[in-house]
Amino acid sequence: MAKSEHPRLIIQNFLSQHLCKELEFIHKSCSAIGYRPNVFSTTLSHLIATNSAHLILPFVPIRERLKAKVEEFFGCEFELFVEFTGLISWSRGASIGWHSDDNRPYLKQRDFAAVCYLNSYGEDFKGGLFHFQDCEPTTVVPMAGDVVMYTADSRNIHSVNEITDGERLTLTLWFSRDGSHDEDAKLISFLSQSLLHSSENRPHSYLPLPASSNMYWFPPEQASNYQLGFDIRFARIHMLGYNLYPSQDKSCFSALDSSYDLSEILMEPLRLVRGDELFDKEFINILHVLQVVQFYCWKASELQTSENEERRKNVVQLSQSQWEKINDLKLMFLKDKQLAETVFSHLTCDKPRQHSFDWVSFSAAVTAWEAYTCKLHKDLLTSLPHWRSHQFIFSVPAVGIENGA
Ligand SMILES: O=C(O)CCC(=O)C(=O)O
């Protein structure tokens, strides 16, 4: 139990590299604009709101382990509630000065923090060192898998240096002794409503549904008219080397036609383009594309297949008129390409290319994404009745056994 004047704990390799990568996949395919400049976030309620509630499941065991560790170390077994769980990424320019985590009247319920690093200083981003104001250790170098736990009060004043390159990603949780701030109760109630609703009305209940477009526009000050900046989902897809083609033929669709509701286009079916090839599969909306593309990024090394004659079966060559539509989309959603490159830079110059692209392994990723998603969706439907009856989010043993966990 912590007796120090500055109660804190740092544990290396608390999370597996596999989990770090899985949470990175979730964040890069689901995040929205965050609460501070140059910050993006994925909260669990945002996952529910965008019909991706099944993606809560990978968080469940780690939330349990973190809470147990915090309770053990700070000597408050069975007293704590998770108050907030979120994936938070900081891009170039983001920083936070000296503060404690309960330093606002509306944050007073926060008793403890746990910050898990999902990627690494020097490799994935530059800057972004964490500092405690008093006592050792004064500096924490974020490394994937490590966690820092500390009291949320003024005994642990801390800061984070400005990010100068790349995207720094954490899983951050706060814990409270106050049951009225229990995140689980709110999530279970939201889950119950939204799952009931979605299975009644939607045939593919596991497919993502975007939130309102302004939640994805960067910088957020421009989200009222979309004149400057970019859509973060579109930019992430573009940065990975893809273009998008709007499947539906809209005669009113034009980059210059301001009467067309921009936000609608990315909610509608889209197809994926690489080089001058169009992939012959329709995705239901941009979040669907983004999830599959990020899944391919995560799993590519496991999906490498040898080239064969089947390769060209599911791609077609783009025509001139199709190129025009692709460029129209780019003009609308990637107004400032340079800014997008700055915000989502990958330190690629320091790293060898992670994988080479081919449509055969990409098609395998589409199938594998569907299997991954359906499995989680099924596990969620199995878990929810248990969560509801206990009013508590926990790893349901039957689901764990099925997973081979
Ligand atoms: O990401 C970190 O290392 C700490 C972030 C932080 O201090 C906060 O969100 O309050």
Ligand SMILES: [Fe+2]
């Ligand atoms: Fe903080």
